[in-house]
Amino acid sequence: MENKSVTSQEKASNEIKCFFDSAPPLKDGIDISKKLQEFLEENSLSSGNGGSKRIVCVTSGGTTVPLEQRCVRFIDNFSSGHRGATSSEYFLKAGYSVIFLYRRGSYQPFCTSLPNDPLLECFELTDESCIQAYPSHTDAVKKAIKEHQSAVKGGHLLKLPFTTIFEYLQILQLIATSMKTLGPYAMYYLAAAVSDFYVPWESMAMHKIQSASGPLDMRLAQVPKMLTVLRNDWAPMAFFISFKLETDMDILLKKAGMALQKYNMHAVVANELLTRKEEVTVVTTSGNISVRRDKAKGVTDVESPLIELLVEKHSSHIEDSGKRA
Amino acid sequence: MENKSVTSQEKASNEIKCFFDSAPPLKDGIDISKKLQEFLEENSLSSGNGGSKRIVCVTSGGTTVPLEQRCVRFIDNFSSGHRGATSSEYFLKAGYSVIFLYRRGSYQPFCTSLPNDPLLECFELTDESCIQAYPSHTDAVKKAIKEHQSAVKGGHLLKLPFTTIFEYLQILQLIATSMKTLGPYAMYYLAAAVSDFYVPWESMAMHKIQSASGPLDMRLAQVPKMLTVLRNDWAPMAFFISFKLETDMDILLKKAGMALQKYNMHAVVANELLTRKEEVTVVTTSGNISVRRDKAKGVTDVESPLIELLVEKHSSHIEDSGKRA
Numbered sequence: 001m002e003n004k005s006v007t008s009q010e011k012a013s014n015e016i017k018c019f020f021d022s023a024p025p026l027k028d029g030i031d032i033s034k035k036l037q038e039f040l041e042e043n044s045l046s047s048g049n050g051g052s053k054r055i056v057c058v059t060s061g062g063t064t065v066p067l068e069q070r071c072v073r074f075i076d077n078f079s080s081g082h083r084g085a086t087s088s089e090y091f092l093k094a095g096y097s098v099i100f101l102y103r104r105g106s107y108q109p110f111c112t113s114l115p116n117d118p119l120l121e122c123f124e125l126t127d128e129s130c131i132q133a134y135p136s137h138t139d140a141v142k143k144a145i146k147e148h149q150s151a152v153k154g155g156h157l158l159k160l161p162f163t164t165i166f167e168y169l170q171i172l173q174l175i176a177t178s179m180k181t182l183g184p185y186a187m188y189y190l191a192a193a194v195s196d197f198y199v200p201w202e203s204m205a206m207h208k209i210q211s212a213s214g215p216l217d218m219r220l221a222q223v224p225k226m227l228t229v230l231r232n233d234w235a236p237m238a239f240f241i242s243f244k245l246e247t248d249m250d251i252l253l254k255k256a257g258m259a260l261q262k263y264n265m266h267a268v269v270a271n272e273l274l275t276r277k278e279e280v281t282v283v284t285t286s287g288n289i290s291v292r293r294d295k296a297k298g299v300t301d302v303e304s305p306l307i308e309l310l311v312e313k314h315s316s317h318i319e320d321s322g323k324r325a
Numbered sequence: 326m327e328n329k330s331v332t333s334q335e336k337a338s339n340e341i342k343c344f345f346d347s348a349p350p351l352k353d354g355i356d357i358s359k360k361l362q363e364f365l366e367e368n369s370l371s372s373g374n375g376g377s378k379r380i381v382c383v384t385s386g387g388t389t390v391p392l393e394q395r396c397v398r399f400i401d402n403f404s405s406g407h408r409g410a411t412s413s414e415y416f417l418k419a420g421y422s423v424i425f426l427y428r429r430g431s432y433q434p435f436c437t438s439l440p441n442d443p444l445l446e447c448f449e450l451t452d453e454s455c456i457q458a459y460p461s462h463t464d465a466v467k468k469a470i471k472e473h474q475s476a477v478k479g480g481h482l483l484k485l486p487f488t489t490i491f492e493y494l495q496i497l498q499l500i501a502t503s504m505k506t507l508g509p510y511a512m513y514y515l516a517a518a519v520s521d522f523y524v525p526w527e528s529m530a531m532h533k534i535q536s537a538s539g540p541l542d543m544r545l546a547q548v549p550k551m552l553t554v555l556r557n558d559w560a561p562m563a564f565f566i567s568f569k570l571e572t573d574m575d576i577l578l579k580k581a582g583m584a585l586q587k588y589n590m591h592a593v594v595a596n597e598l599l600t601r602k603e604e605v606t607v608v609t610t611s612g613n614i615s616v617r618r619d620k621a622k623g624v625t626d627v628e629s630p631l632i633e634l635l636v637e638k639h640s641s642h643i644e645d646s647g648k649r650a
Contacts, residue, residue, distance in 0.1 A: 073402055120433060220542075247397070
């Protein structure tokens with residue numbers, strides 16, 4: 001058994017090395033590393049209990065897979081980023097600092113109740129040519145600006161955007177490297193919808209694919225399972241939550257259970273596409289827990305009880321790690 | 326020659342019929358038709374010269390192709406919508422009424438100089454808890470709200486959003502049907518980046534594609550060339566501008582020339598991906614015209630001279646149509 005596991009882990013490391021070697025270089029990599037370093041230093045220093053501040057990396061939104069090097073066409077994974085954005089709000093309220101690794105254009109924390117195009121839909125010019133929010137939107141707009149900016153300016157929320165699968169995995173590696181010193185106080189809440197398939201950069205068309213004649217046949221390679229390396233090599237002490245989204249409930253629970261085992265997650269949040277805003281199933285080794293938003297109690301998001309549950313489980317994880325050490 | 330042309334046109338009509346028959350039904354189709362009807366009535370009535378107001382349909386942004394019926398993955402065509410949004414501003418300034426058929430989330434007229442996320446990047450709360458634009462953004466924000474809202478409220482700008490290739494083509498058909506009575510006063514400025522390939526709805530996976538093992542092979546069918554039917558059947562009298570975007574200059578001019586002939590366009594605007602904000606080539610039967618933005622004259626957009634040129638050509642088209650009638 002052990003041999004087999006080592007072999008599959010080595011295989012995963014190898015695949016990821018190949019993936020990174022063939023990826024286009026990350027723009028602003030140095031700048032991102034610097035921001036991460038500053039954020040972590042500030043949050044460790046500001047912590048009351050000996051530098052053991054809890055920090056969660058929330059990933060959010062879908063990644064894209066370019067089909068051409070000078071990208072005109074790409075494959076996208078649907079995800080509004082609503083779950084990641086809302087969850088980040090509750091993590092901040094629970095006292096966590098949040099690294100929000102999000103898809104450009106996806107939902108932002110404290111902004112999920114705003115219209116799609118807030119500038120054009122929420123504001124008007126008064127007769128005196130002053131900018132003014134429509135009365136129906138004033139509260140939502142004020143909340144968004146106030147809470148979002150207070151989290152960013154207070155140094156508790158670091159936002160890092162990505163678009164492609166390459167950027168996503170490269171930045172996630174930088175985050176993991178920076179967060180390693182946090183040990184069990186680090187949490188990964190991997191809500192992003194990561195592409196399963198990609199076109200290796202080297203084999204990608206340099207110019208736009210021509211549509212001269214006939215159907216287009218494409219062969220996509222599987223994206224290597226980064227989770228193995230992230231969990232075992234990059235952040236072996238951290239607390240890990242991953243997500244499964246499926247449209248078929250039977251497949252969903254089966255796959256969530258498989259992911260829990262295969263990647264040695266602490267919990268897998270199982271989402272069914274149509275009901276995921278009302279209810280999710282938290283799959284753990286000690287059983288499945290159904291989490292629902294409680295309309296009777298006026299709870300507006302399923303993320304409220306979900307984050308409450310995960311924060312508790314993270315506390316146990318930190319405690320257990322202390323005992324083992 | 327004539328026989329061949331009739332046959333290829335019949336073939337195109339047939340392909341489009343199949344495409345529409347197999348497409349998912351358009352949501353809000355009745356509502357869109359009603360809006361179009363009201364917009365056209367208002368603009369024909371408000372016109373001074375016997376109802377012959379010029380109206381342009383500007384299409385903008387990229388279309389998506391769903392890979393699954395309950396859509397998780399899709400193929401997207403890159404387009405920020407900058408060209409369509411900016412061009413719409415110049416058409417409005419030139420006295421046109423504009424039907425703006427745009428991809429959800431793409432650039433909006435009068436908003437192209439704003440940051441990606443204007444609410445979070447342009448506003449702050451004052452100490453008195455008032456919403457206020459940062460001084461550096463005040464002018465851009467005011468301009469966006471004022472000019473955009475005055476165009477919409479004045480009834481000169483109708484905005485219709487789409488996401489998928491199915492919605493795009495279905496709404497375009499509704500627009501063409503409504504605009505037919507305008508004859509040569511109608512212009513189509515087709516700046517949207519329309520997918521060349523799609524997965525026929527019927528053959529689409531019902532549930533999420535599974536990534537169990539191995540590479541993914543996909544076969545995509547060609548999207549039928551709507552332009553043939555739009556030009557010849559739906560709007561035979563209108564003035565037509567289409568666009569070509571390529572990453573290779575030689576391929577670009579060749580394909581623009583081919584499109585001009587094949588679809589009987591009045592002009593094809595040829596864009597090279599990297600230089601398209603500085604210069605475009607307007608390909609017509611009477612020759613190619615290079616249009617550049619003139620920095621010396623303080624012209625900030627290549628769309629300014631481009632729309633000026635096209636408005637002139639549209640005037641000639643209207644005049645010629647009058648002579649022929």
